[in-house]
Amino acid sequence: MSGPLASESGALPRRGEGDLALQVSDLSFAYGDTPVLEAVSLAIPAGEFAVLLGPNGAGKTTLFSLITRLHDRRRGEIRIGGFDVRRQAVQAHARIGVVFQQPTLDLDLSVAQNLAYHGALHGMAPRQARARAEAQLARVGLAEQRRTRVRQLSGGQRRRVEIARGLLHAPRLLLLDEPTVGLDIASRRDLVEHAHRLCREEGVAVLWATHLIDEVRPGDRVLVLHRGRLLADDRAEELIARLGVDTLGEAFDRLVAEGEAPCA
Numbered sequence: 001m002s003g004p005l006a007s008e009s010g011a012l013p014r015r016g017e018g019d020l021a022l023q024v025s026d027l028s029f030a031y032g033d034t035p036v037l038e039a040v041s042l043a044i045p046a047g048e049f050a051v052l053l054g055p056n057g058a059g060k061t062t063l064f065s066l067i068t069r070l071h072d073r074r075r076g077e078i079r080i081g082g083f084d085v086r087r088q089a090v091q092a093h094a095r096i097g098v099v100f101q102q103p104t105l106d107l108d109l110s111v112a113q114n115l116a117y118h119g120a121l122h123g124m125a126p127r128q129a130r131a132r133a134e135a136q137l138a139r140v141g142l143a144e145q146r147r148t149r150v151r152q153l154s155g156g157q158r159r160r161v162e163i164a165r166g167l168l169h170a171p172r173l174l175l176l177d178e179p180t181v182g183l184d185i186a187s188r189r190d191l192v193e194h195a196h197r198l199c200r201e202e203g204v205a206v207l208w209a210t211h212l213i214d215e216v217r218p219g220d221r222v223l224v225l226h227r228g229r230l231l232a233d234d235r236a237e238e239l240i241a242r243l244g245v246d247t248l249g250e251a252f253d254r255l256v257a258e259g260e261a262p263c264a
């Protein structure tokens with residue numbers, strides 16, 4: 001590896017961990033004296049679609065903030081593609097794409113300009129960024145809108161632009177924080193389907209945070225987060241079978257009720 005990447009400590013991922021898109025180990029975090037995440041551990045391999053399911057205030061956004069280093073962790077370790085987000089930040093962050101809960105597109109710029117700006121931030125050559133932008137916009141069905149100002153797009157189209165932008169620099173892990181908020185049923189379904197396709201066809205690992213159980217599909221991996229603790233990490237069907245209930249909703253209610261017990 002050459003250039004600025006080589007100047008960071010430990011330019012290679014830890015052996016055997018490069019195929020894990022995300023690895024979080026024993027992560028705890030508090031805002032001041034208020035604990036928000038308690039000893040969270042999870043690992044997501046390449047190509048997996050994992051749903052981070054938790055009610056409001058569970059700690060989903062905080063977990064994303066720690067992965068993207070908007071906050072710094074207090075205890076534990078986070079690796080992306082085997083790279084430590086603190087000590088190997090450049091390599092780690094080159095491998096993450098993010099769709100934040102709040103839309104972050106510049107409404108007065110065109111779709112293509114928003115993507116070009118993101119490419120520049122990631123140090124991409126303009127020609128490479130343009131080629132990737134065209135490919136990603138075609139992938140989300142917005143090739144025709146590349147010159148359209150974002151302000152003129154629907155909510156669902158804006159979300160798709162954000163996904164195209166999040167994938168512009170070819171990350172191996174895409175984080176989406178409640179990406180369907182405000183979208184109609186058809187747009188929500190399209191977005192969920194698109195994210196699954198990315199996993200299947202491009203090997204991208206997706207961590208999809210939501211409180212909406214109906215966004216979980218059969219075969220999805222479900223990580224249930226409640227009051228900062230990971231209460232389950234199973235395929236949806238396995239979770240239902242393990243708890244002896246009929247639906248994922250019942251499984252979720254059961255876990256959350258059990259999780260209401262005060263933290264030790």
Ligand SMILES: Nc1ncnc2c1ncn2[C@@H]1O[C@H](COP(=O)(O)OP(=O)(O)OP(=O)(O)O)[C@@H](O)[C@H]1O
Pocket residue numbers: 031036054055056057058059060061062063211
């Ligand atoms: N900057 C902050 N300072 C202090 N407390 C915070 C801050 N951000 C979040 N919290 C608290 O941390 C807890 C977890 O919040 P977080 O936003 O991570 O949850 P969430 O699962 O993403 O919720 P939602 O589904 O409502 O977005 C909540 O109790 C929240 O009030």
